Amino acid sequence: MGGYFSDIFYGSKSLLIGMGITFREFFKPTVTVQYPYQTIKMSARFRGHIELIADEEGKPKCVACGMCQRACPSGCISLDSVSVDIEVDGKVKKKKVLSKYDLDFTKCSLCGQCVENCNFGAIDFSKEYNLASTRKEDFHFNLLKRLEERNA
Amino acid sequence: MSAPIQLRPDETFLLNVGPQHPATHGVLRVKMQMDGEYIVKAETVLGYVHRMHEKMGENRTYAQYLPNLSRLDYLGALGYTHGHVLAVERAAGIEVPERAEYIRAITVELNRVASHLFWFGAFVMDLGGFSPLMYAIQDREHILDMLEAVTGARLTYCYYRFGGLYNDVDDDFIEAAKRFIPRMRKSLKKYDALVSGNVIFRNRLEGIAPVSAEMCRKYGATGPVARGSGINFDVRKNEPYSVYPEFEFDVPVYHECDSLARYKVRMDEMEQSLRIIEQGLEKLPDGPIMAEKKPKTIKLPVGDYYQAVETARGSFGIRIVSDGDKNAYRLKLRSPTYSNMHLFDEACEGMLIMDALAFMGSLDLVIPEIDR
Known part of the structure; x- marks a missing residue:
């Protein structure tokens, strides 16, 4: 008891x-952060989707070597280049110029190996995280176009 | 009005728990043959989130396989990546700088605390208490913020590289980690007072779901499940890897074999992880974080390699069979919860269903890691 x-x-x-x-x-x-009304700043190393980086002239730094494409585990990067004649010191030289850089973000696993493998510092992570859509096409990014839009 | 259904005294019925059931923490299905509220026989059905991670390991290069490892166990992802990089580094003969190994140990232990915190919250929620989950998540958030600042991701880190790390830690991280340790210790005391002493909690776990040491051996259970059954086995102590021999820490072992013992093991482990982090931060040497001599594309010599690491859930093993190519000929992942879960079928025979669900919580199952 x-x-x-x-x-x-x-x-x-x-x-x-x-x-x-x-x-x-x-x-x-x-x-608690009241999300849609309050947001927090993303940390400097936050890995969002990739973005092309422009040089001083506003052209992409990318030389279309394709290292990122080969390093990508998911195969979500596809790029293409065209050869253009340019004049350097009076001589005509052929140079590879990036003509297409597509990112299929639906497949991307945000591992960051593309950025790490880039020897030219031509791609970097964006800090964008508000990526929600009901349409698949919204996640097929044309990075070259996005760069031009940012330049404009 | 129809007459109420009369069951014969010896009649049993089949109860289907899952695949979408909150108590299974994922997409695990359990077929239970019930006699009233008692389980006669239970059968776990797997494979709802099978993503062919082993096969993917055969089709991708070793470096490309890195992001996969953090998608096995999304709560303690760093431990799994650690196993993979260690296996490949040992096979390829890459020497890792000391600083990198220390940072690896610190981040793995932080991740272990985060994983146990989430388990703690979810486990108590399974038993009907909601507030501890909120407190645990608040503490876990601090760890995730720290790891995000260093690795760039909150959950599916891809931080370790063959030969070192992706990024070095900065002073902010070290400061934050140093601040976090006393805070976490205070929280652990709070959890102890709030949950461990609670009469409802204790009555639901004490002496419930005994898992004998023999049963653990039979099914290959490791980690807190085995240590709650009196088996003193921790890969960090028994098969030391990385810089763990340099740290002073204890392996908590309980001999009660019940659900409460498994709970106590994890709560004590958090304290031990904090000790490791503390020592790691103190001893953290300066220097490079990436090996100097490192082949550009990694090709492992022909052979068979195995590396076990202690993750938050138990012993995780990765076996790589190489035929000298850029990708593995065969890659086998030995995941701890897969073995831990198989106890469930045998152990829950004759148990009440609510005890069985509490038992399932004490096993700390992460389904994507079981199914791989």
């Missing part, structure tokens, strides 16, 4: 301790 009452005593005591903790938490400041 003594065990019965001590169980009730210690049982209720443990519940009161718990309630005391939750009661104290009740008066602590709110830590």
Whole structure:
């Protein structure tokens, strides 16, 4: 019989301790970010989808070597280049110019190996994270076009 | 009005828990043959999130396989990547700078605490208490913020590279980690007072779902499940890897074999992980974070390689059979929860269904890691 009452005593005591903790938490400041109204800054290393980087003239730094394409585990980068004649010091030289850079973000796993494998610093992560859509096409990015839009 | 259904005394019925059931924490299906509220026989059905991770390992180069590893167990992803990089580094003979190994140990332990915190919250929620989940997530958020600042991702980190790391840690991270340790210790005390002593919690776990050490051996259970059954086995101690021999930490072992023992093991492990982080931050040497001599494309010599690491859920093993090519000939992942889960069928025979669900929570199942 003594065990019965001590169980009730210690049982209720443990519940009161718990309630005391939750009661104290009740008066602590709110830590939740009210998302659509408040946002937090993404950290500097945040890995979003990739974005082409422009040089001083506003042209993409990319030389279309295709290292990112080969490094990508998911095969979501496809790029193409055209050879253009340019004049350097009076001589006509052929140069590869990037003509297409498509990112299929539906497949991307954001591992960052494309950026790491780029020897020219031509791609970087964007800090965009509000990417929600009901259409698949919204995630097929034409990075060359996006770069032009940013330049304009 | 029809007459109420009368069951014969010996009649049983089949209860289907899952594949979409909150108690299974994912897409696990359990077929239970029930006699009233008692389980006669249970059968776990797997494969709802099978994504062919092993086969993908055979089709991708070793570096390309890195992001896959964090998608096995999304709560403690770094431990799995650690196993893979260690296996490949040992096979290819790449020497990792000391600083990189220390940072790996620190981040893995942080990730282990985050994983246990989430398990703690979800487990108590399974038993009907909601507030602890919120407190645990608040603490876990601090770890995720720290890891995000370093790795660039919150959950599916792809941080380790063969020969080192993707990024070095900065002073902010070290400061944040140092601030986090006392905060977490205070929280652990709070959890102890809030949950461990709670009479409802104890009555639901004490002496419930005994898993003997023999059963653990039979099914190959490792990690907190085995340590809650009195098996003193921790890969970090028994088969030391990385810089773990340099750290002083204990392996919590409980001999009660019940659900409460498994709970206590994980709660104690968090404290031990904090100790490792503390020592790691203190000893963190300066230097490079990437090996100097590293082949550009990694081709492993012909052979058979195995590396086991202690993840938050137990011993994770990766076996790579190489035929000298850029990708593995065969890649086998030995995932801890796969073995831990198979206890369930045998252990829950004759158990009440609510006890069985509490038992399932104490196993800490992460379904994508079981199905791979």
